[in-house]
Amino acid sequence: MNVWLSRRRVGTTLMLATVACLIWTGLAPSTAGARVPSVKRIENLAKNAYIWGLAPEFVYRFEKYNDLVTAKRNTLGGGGGVAAAWNNNATNAGDASVLYLNSMMDLSGKKGRGRTKELVLTVPPSANDYYVVNLLDDFINSVGSIGTRTTPSTTPQTYLIAGPTSRYAHRRTVQIHGFRYRVMATDTDLNWMLIRIRADSLVPPSDPASTASIQTNVVERFGMTTLRRFEARGHRPKYFEPNQYTPTDKQKQRAQHWHNAPQDAVAFLKQLGQSLKLNPLPTARTGLNGIPLNTLPDWVVPQAGARTVFRNPAFGQKHTLARFKPIGLTANGFRIPRHWRQKQLTALQNGFLAGNTKLTDKLSTAGAVRKTNYWSYLNANVGTYPNTHQGYLYRGIIVLEGGSANMPQDAVYAQINNLNGQSSTQLKGDNTYKLTFKPPHSGTVDLPAIGSLPPTVNDSSGNPKGFWSIHVYQTDTSESAAPFLTQPSVLNTSYxxxxxxxxxxxxxxxxxxxxxxxxxxxxxxxxxxxxxxxxxxxxxxxxxxxxxxxxxxxxxxxxxxxxxxxxxxxxxxxxxxxxxxxxxxxxxxxxxxxxxxxxxxxxxxxxxxxxQPVSQLGSQQLTSGRLARNPDGSVTIWIAPTLPAGAPATNWIPTPSAAYYESIYQDDQDPDIKQPMPTSIRPLIRMYYPTPGNTPPSILPPPNGPLQATYVFPKLEQVNAPAP
Structure with missing residues (x-):
């Protein structure tokens, strides 16, 4: 595991952090007399600024977008009672196994930005209905995890979400006017809260596990409001109401400006600069920084590489940010440096593109090796990220993959883009694939367990307390909201x-x-x-x-x-x-x-x-008894454009094919659409509440051992002739 560099003490660690930044950028300290950096230096700095700054740029832009189309800042949005699908505006890489609540928060307390430093979050019981509340800072670090794994409860719970300058940011719990709160402090003013509530989108509405039932009994029992309003209401929650916000056509039109990531370096750096300006980096005195880890509440996430002392995860980036001053990026924003001409601007754009290329390449290859059966996933150093080159790469990859990630203890995401790590075997919706999960592995003699059902923490009935599921997405490098759930999921009507x-x-x-x-x-x-x-x-x-x-x-x-x-x-x-x-x-x-x-x-x-579109299948369909098992107890999931011969329809995830698209987007009706249309797909497996690493088999590494999991996903097999 990479050592997270922080300023625990003045002196040696400060020097190490500085050296790490110099190694990362490959640059010596700039001289005071240097007015215009060389083209090579500009390109290198722009490349690294893109990798380092993609997360805060994304949160800033996503906040702008959501404020217009989803819900006003500091309120809960989403939760319309319908699972993510091809025809709704679900969050990035929407998960049809859950219902979402989403909130973009501004806890600066400033006028025009919410005017509050504290929000009160009320959550329903979590012991039986699985959910996880993921609170992320401006750098997509998880700073809080509330729910079934960390805070199981049989009664509602109340949390005070405190911004970095709140009077309560240094507290673990607090009693205000006779009411006790658990305190969840964050280290930046802009924050993103994403709540995932397990729901089965493939059972009838009357089923207690259905999206309709979970909407009424769980989703609508979340509440959030300002501390001032919570107290004015007599400490009574203001519960979430579905469809309480409807954007106007004008707001939807304005939101399009924020929908996609900028393709121009200057535009990107301006958005990044605004994010930094709105979010001063935390200091050694911010929030709970410096307290012993053994006093950290269960709902607060330790920073990457934590050993004995808690550090705010965004702390320790000051020296990295300072490296970008020669290209005009500082904590006060971005400005094109004086005396720059077209040559320098071209170098800035080239570096920006190089950074994007590096992250895109890493996205498709990270961890995808033979021993993982070419599934790519991160089971460590994700959710909260080391302030190192590798940490910045990881968090950039996560932004491109779908925006944010939970802590591995809450969820592990595994994707596969090709059959053997080579672009020549890129997965296509025109082909037929199968994935067979063996019965659950027992014992520790034969490890790692390869291809068994994903190991999760289970209840007394043997069903996952969380869930696992496999989705099929369509990739699209031109859209930052991608990957998308595909429309052909409606072709399977077996549910x-x-x-x-x-x-x-x-x-x-x-x-x-x-x-x-x-x-x-x-x-x-x-x-x-x-x-x-x-x-x-x-x-x-x-x-x-x-x-x-x-x-x-x-x-x-x-x-x-x-x-x-x-x-x-x-x-x-x-x-x-x-x-x-x-x-x-x-x-x-x-x-x-x-x-x-x-x-x-x-x-x-x-x-x-x-x-009920079948864009995913997994443990919830095993629990409901709909997903068919093979005679030996194994489970085969089919990924194909049409139902394969002999396969049970309940085990089929439909995929987009050239023929399917041609039947809808025909040349004579839409001549601007190129035919055949792309059909590249990306299956993604989610494991929520996986078995801990010290209880093999597990997708997680041992907590105090080498970074090697004791579980491996099954091999994805193609069973038809390759598509041309």
Whole structure:
């Protein structure tokens, strides 16, 4: 494990940190008389500034974006009761195994930025319903982890989230006006809180584990407000309300400026500079800095490499930041240096691009070796990052991979891009792959355990207290919101049922009128996929086939809803010709032709239901009994454009193929979209609450031993001829 360099003591460690920075940048200290650095030096500094600064630039930009489209800063957003899918604005690399709550926080206390230094967070019981609250600072360091693993409880709990200049930032707990709070202090003013609540998106709404049930019983029992308002309410939480924030069209339009990472070095550095200006680096006196680790509360995350003393994870970067002054980047922001001409600006851009290339290359190869079966993952030095070159690389990789990561003890993410570590075997949605998990490994004689079901901390019934799941994403280097969940997930209807009544069919307007169940699956919005029962042909429809709601359903006075359907839906398309996840139709998005309906006469005898897209499969489907096991107890998950012969439909994750895209984005309708469209995919396995490293087999390394896990993911196998 890399040693985290901090200023625990003035002297030797300070010198080591300085030396580490010089080694990292490959530069000697700049001379006072140097006015214009050489082109080579500018390129090198810009490259390293990009790697070091990608995290704070992302948090600044993401805060701007979310403030416009998700929720105002210092409030909870998300939690619409629908799992991440191809047609909603889920967070980056959305996880369909959870429901999300999200908040971008400003705890500076300044006017126009929230005017508070403290927020009160109320969380529901966590002993039985799994969730994890991940609090991240401006450098995407995890500073807090609240939930089933760290703070299991059978009653609601209350936390005071304190900014670095709060009067309570030095406390572990505090009693204010007779009310006791657990204190969670952060080391930067700008912060990001991401809450993941386990929910099964592939069971009926009435099931206690369903997204609808978890939304009501868990998600809506989170609450957050300012300390002042919490006290004014008599210490009563203001619970989260779904859809409490709806952006205007103007706000959505303004948000597009912040949607993607800048492709220009100057624009990037200006955003990075603003982030640094808004977030003074913590000092030796900030928050809990310097306290013994054995006095650290369970909900506070130790910094990377911690041994005896707690240090704020963003502490120790002062000397790294100082190295970038020759290119105009300081704690006060960014300005193009005086006397620079086009030659220097070109060097700045070249260095910026070189930094992006280095991170992109590392993203696709980090840890992907034969002994991991070419799965790439980080099980240490992630979640909170050493202030070293390697630490900055890791946190940059995480930003590109999806924005942020939990601590490994909470979650490990493993992705695979190709079959053998070579770009020539890049995974494509046109091909058929299978992944077979052996029955759980027992004993410690034969380690590492290769290919068994992911080892997790389990309950008394043998089910994971957290979960594991495998998702399939489509990659897109042109979009910083990528990778995306893919639309073909609607093709697997094995987890969906047409068991709701259609009350009226109007061929004159091609409109269906339906009833919803007592516990609705979710809102009937434009693009919602639906299917129809065995009598569908009488009405001009095909049974058990995906259709898409053309416009948001109309609510009727008698409690029914009316809508029209189309056989296809187009997403907007990126500059890389990849369908973009989300609700904005953009230039290319929207429904196809409305399906003409027929009236067979007599009483309506048609049933319908919403499609629950299969973009992931995992432990929750084993717990529900839907995921089929092989005769020997193993589990095979199929990743393919169509259901493979002999494979159970419940074990199939559909993938985008050239043929599928051609059927939707045809040349004669969208001539600007290149054909065939890209079909590269990236399977990703998540393990939440994995078995600890000192209890083999485990994906985590031993806490006090060499960095070697005792569990290895199974090999991904291609079972058809390679696609051209």
């Amino acid at each position: 969906s049922s047409a068991n709701l009544d259609v009350t009226a069919v109007d061929p004159s307007t091609d409109t269906l009128t339906v009833r919803l169940p007592p516990t609705p699956w979710g809102p009937l919005l434009a693009s919602t996929p639906v299917l129809f029962g065995p009598t569908a042909a009488q009405y001009g429809l095909t049974p058990n086939t995906p259709y898409y709601i053309v416009e948001d359903a109309t609510s009727n006075a008698d409690g029914t809803y009316s809508f029209q359907v189309s056989t296809l839906w187009r997403q907007d398309v990126s500059s890389g010709d990849v369908p973009i996840q989300g609700t904005d139709p953009g230039q290319y998005g929207g429904p196809g032709p409305i399906v003409p309906l027929q009236d067979p006469g007599g009483t309506v005898n048609l049933q319908w239901g919403p499609i």
